[in-house]
Amino acid sequence: MASSSQWQRFQSYFLDYRDLGFSLDISRMKFPDDFFEKMQPKIDKAFGAMLELEAGAIANPTEKRMVGHYWLRYPALGPTAEIRKEIEDTLQRIKRFAEDVHAGKITGENGKRFEHVLHIGIGGSALGPQLVADALGSARDRMDIHFFDNTDPDGFDRVFEKIDDLLPQMLVVVVSKSGGTKETRNGMLETEAKFAAKGLQFPRHAVAVTGVGSDLDRQAHDNGWLARFPMFDWIGGRTSVMSAVGLLPMALEGFDIDNFLAGAAAMYKRTRAPAVYGNKGSTDQHAYVQQLRDGVLNFFITFIEVRKDRRGERFDVEDGITSGDYLEGFLRGTRSALYESGRESITISIPEVNAFNLGMLIALYERAVGFYGSLVNINAYDQPGVEAGKKAATKLLQLQKQVSEKLLPGRGQAAEEIARAIDADPEDVFHVLRHLATNNPQIKLEPAEEPADDRFSFEEER
Amino acid sequence: MASSSQWQRFQSYFLDYRDLGFSLDISRMKFPDDFFEKMQPKIDKAFGAMLELEAGAIANPTEKRMVGHYWLRYPALGPTAEIRKEIEDTLQRIKRFAEDVHAGKITGENGKRFEHVLHIGIGGSALGPQLVADALGSARDRMDIHFFDNTDPDGFDRVFEKIDDLLPQMLVVVVSKSGGTKETRNGMLETEAKFAAKGLQFPRHAVAVTGVGSDLDRQAHDNGWLARFPMFDWIGGRTSVMSAVGLLPMALEGFDIDNFLAGAAAMYKRTRAPAVYGNKGSTDQHAYVQQLRDGVLNFFITFIEVRKDRRGERFDVEDGITSGDYLEGFLRGTRSALYESGRESITISIPEVNAFNLGMLIALYERAVGFYGSLVNINAYDQPGVEAGKKAATKLLQLQKQVSEKLLPGRGQAAEEIARAIDADPEDVFHVLRHLATNNPQIKLEPAEEPADDRFSFEEER
Numbered sequence: 001m002a003s004s005s006q007w008q009r010f011q012s013y014f015l016d017y018r019d020l021g022f023s024l025d026i027s028r029m030k031f032p033d034d035f036f037e038k039m040q041p042k043i044d045k046a047f048g049a050m051l052e053l054e055a056g057a058i059a060n061p062t063e064k065r066m067v068g069h070y071w072l073r074y075p076a077l078g079p080t081a082e083i084r085k086e087i088e089d090t091l092q093r094i095k096r097f098a099e100d101v102h103a104g105k106i107t108g109e110n111g112k113r114f115e116h117v118l119h120i121g122i123g124g125s126a127l128g129p130q131l132v133a134d135a136l137g138s139a140r141d142r143m144d145i146h147f148f149d150n151t152d153p154d155g156f157d158r159v160f161e162k163i164d165d166l167l168p169q170m171l172v173v174v175v176s177k178s179g180g181t182k183e184t185r186n187g188m189l190e191t192e193a194k195f196a197a198k199g200l201q202f203p204r205h206a207v208a209v210t211g212v213g214s215d216l217d218r219q220a221h222d223n224g225w226l227a228r229f230p231m232f233d234w235i236g237g238r239t240s241v242m243s244a245v246g247l248l249p250m251a252l253e254g255f256d257i258d259n260f261l262a263g264a265a266a267m268y269k270r271t272r273a274p275a276v277y278g279n280k281g282s283t284d285q286h287a288y289v290q291q292l293r294d295g296v297l298n299f300f301i302t303f304i305e306v307r308k309d310r311r312g313e314r315f316d317v318e319d320g321i322t323s324g325d326y327l328e329g330f331l332r333g334t335r336s337a338l339y340e341s342g343r344e345s346i347t348i349s350i351p352e353v354n355a356f357n358l359g360m361l362i363a364l365y366e367r368a369v370g371f372y373g374s375l376v377n378i379n380a381y382d383q384p385g386v387e388a389g390k391k392a393a394t395k396l397l398q399l400q401k402q403v404s405e406k407l408l409p410g411r412g413q414a415a416e417e418i419a420r421a422i423d424a425d426p427e428d429v430f431h432v433l434r435h436l437a438t439n440n441p442q443i444k445l446e447p448a449e450e451p452a453d454d455r456f457s458f459e460e461e462r
Numbered sequence: 463m464a465s466s467s468q469w470q471r472f473q474s475y476f477l478d479y480r481d482l483g484f485s486l487d488i489s490r491m492k493f494p495d496d497f498f499e500k501m502q503p504k505i506d507k508a509f510g511a512m513l514e515l516e517a518g519a520i521a522n523p524t525e526k527r528m529v530g531h532y533w534l535r536y537p538a539l540g541p542t543a544e545i546r547k548e549i550e551d552t553l554q555r556i557k558r559f560a561e562d563v564h565a566g567k568i569t570g571e572n573g574k575r576f577e578h579v580l581h582i583g584i585g586g587s588a589l590g591p592q593l594v595a596d597a598l599g600s601a602r603d604r605m606d607i608h609f610f611d612n613t614d615p616d617g618f619d620r621v622f623e624k625i626d627d628l629l630p631q632m633l634v635v636v637v638s639k640s641g642g643t644k645e646t647r648n649g650m651l652e653t654e655a656k657f658a659a660k661g662l663q664f665p666r667h668a669v670a671v672t673g674v675g676s677d678l679d680r681q682a683h684d685n686g687w688l689a690r691f692p693m694f695d696w697i698g699g700r701t702s703v704m705s706a707v708g709l710l711p712m713a714l715e716g717f718d719i720d721n722f723l724a725g726a727a728a729m730y731k732r733t734r735a736p737a738v739y740g741n742k743g744s745t746d747q748h749a750y751v752q753q754l755r756d757g758v759l760n761f762f763i764t765f766i767e768v769r770k771d772r773r774g775e776r777f778d779v780e781d782g783i784t785s786g787d788y789l790e791g792f793l794r795g796t797r798s799a800l801y802e803s804g805r806e807s808i809t810i811s812i813p814e815v816n817a818f819n820l821g822m823l824i825a826l827y828e829r830a831v832g833f834y835g836s837l838v839n840i841n842a843y844d845q846p847g848v849e850a851g852k853k854a855a856t857k858l859l860q861l862q863k864q865v866s867e868k869l870l871p872g873r874g875q876a877a878e879e880i881a882r883a884i885d886a887d888p889e890d891v892f893h894v895l896r897h898l899a900t901n902n903p904q905i906k907l908e909p910a911e912e913p914a915d916d917r918f919s920f921e922e923e924r
Contacts, residue, residue, distance in 0.1 A: 006889065007878075010892075018909065138620060139624050140623070151785040151788040152785070152786075153772035153777075153784065153785045153786045154768070157772050161600055161602070186785040186788055189779045190777055190785060306616070307897065308900055310615035310618075311616070312615075315615075315652055315655060317647070317648045321859060322901070323613040323649075324615045324897075324901060325859060325862060326855070328893075329859045330613070330645075330852075332855070333852065333853070333855030333856075333858055334855070337851040337853075340850070341850075388802070389795045391795070392794070392799050393788070393794070393796070394791070395795070397783060397787060397788065400787060401782065401783075426469045428794065430472075435786075438770055438813070439776075439786055451476060451478040
């Protein structure tokens, strides 16, 4: 396995945050010894940019917004008293709301405790809560959680099947920053209809997490939903897990949100500037920078080791050997075998999977992404391209209406003919027609030899 | 969106298997028009190699084995009468066993019907069944299924927590081709102990899927397990989903295994030689070859469209518009937006997610991998490297024993000191020590300034 020079290298590039139980090993990455020295000017620049962001610089030029996810775990860093107060207030309100739900002070219409959560969101409004539920969830959670994370009818039905009997004691959390996200709105509308079909009043089950003053915010207010929590203007979806987006479901599930934030704060503090890294200087500081360097990205592995095998009782599968010893053996064995065949790896170790350590890991990766962005001159907080797909989709839905109106009883028409009539792209029309013919029983397909020549017509149902 | 030349290209490179409801669109991949013509000699060679495999050529030189996963769905292709018979017999036995379990003819110790399945395997022995359960599973399944897919104590505990009350009516399927896979064995031992702790007799719940004559096979026989199903010598883990490995859990869950095999057979038939592709000649035939070309691999997207939105009732989220229309709009919109920014894509369409169509998709990807392997001279069925990690792991477990024996009461020793005493690698010893100190309360860690200088000792528990 490792030679004695590798043992030296390991000692140089093994970073251990004793108080956090956290360690990071970059010794199996093949950067030269002068790498960090050479990178120093860029590193300094990136740290400078980070401090500017923390102080409230505009980081998202497309939406003209500040980027403040680190304020969430470190309210003292917030650039104004108002921001600091709204962070603290929201946190307190989330905790109180979850306590009241658990205590049965806030109940369903039948006066029974809410026992389940349906979380409706997409992208950053669902991924963070899903990660947390997956990492920390167990059969002992205060409430179980289910997700709608796209506008997928079959997906809705699969979840509805599972929760059908649970609706009377179901709390529904609807998350959309703009309040107009179609995927989320569709999931909400389908859920609303499902509640109505059971004679249940949706507003008495519903909670909104959204920008203040958004459509969703107004709707929740006007219809008397159980509660509304703000999604701050300066939090992007991808970094929202420590805002109400992530904290509300966490608190409902019964996870320790204070420790989650504390873990993130601890990691943020350590990754805030070189000087806090301790006596190893710049060697260890930017471990994860290397991890993210362009060109290396596709070729190395990150192991995340959880040192504590289990909380339950020890069980020996052989004399003195546990399943956990095997797992550790496979981790180290795989790492060695890969290294021998030229594959680099980073190994991160945490003591166990809990709220604090999960907060730490998320904060580390958030920092790494932002920091790496600065290094390679990519703004990690701007997303001008996201709108393009949405616009194209909206155009296609408009096209669907136009195409539907052109379909005639009896006389079948091919995609190209309809496309010419409405001045549209024939390929788009072709797909719209196939989609309609599959899902609308009134629209008939008459097959031709070539798919493009298939003819479509509209037949009134008798 | 698409120009008129794109509409031409779409028509040329849109493949539609009408009878299967399957289509494949490679028009948004940027290969030149003479690509397939130029590739023809290589394509012919690859098809030749495929036919040799089907006829029983040795494809796995490391293990000296034939590769026959296509025989499973096409027993008539099997090279010998014996092979054809064992495929058919196993299929019939699987169906009968599942029927008997569902009918309550084979029951738990308490005479009650088995209602749940715990599937224990790793890699190909778990991934296929997990894919199938995820794709086809619903609240209406005949039996629900849980998985152990690694030697992860915390993972075991999370599953045990969920199924704790279900054990009396739990059927346990243990899958290991060699019968000696440690991850699987560890999961089995932990399960056995859990059953024993509840006063339940494990053999009366257990089924083995393993190579005939393996350790696991013998153990299952000697202890009177409920049943044993063979894992054929000529099936690799990665292509085992249509052997007993995948079919047994599928049948238990109540899925239609005949249709699953029929879907795979239909796709295999169509992808077996150029001549079966119909009137478009070689243009469409090797659609997926392009998908897999080296260098392009990282840069394109495969969309898999399910044309039927849902089986349940239609629900309009706007006038005449459903959630499914939105989903289709986002698919097409995303595809267009990506294409406009130079991203290529392949779009596969299937009518709905069912056993037949899933079988088709799996067969397509299996074929694509094998075929692509032939094209680029990589044997997709050989895996000489897999053993390296296992060997290194075993070495590490031996090292753990040696290190444990060297630890003394009172006098703490550092990793390097112990490593020197047993002539081992200090980095490995360091990790073993940390792992032991975390999980064994008798082993104490005395921290030093640098992690490498930490001292470890053994203290008898009082």
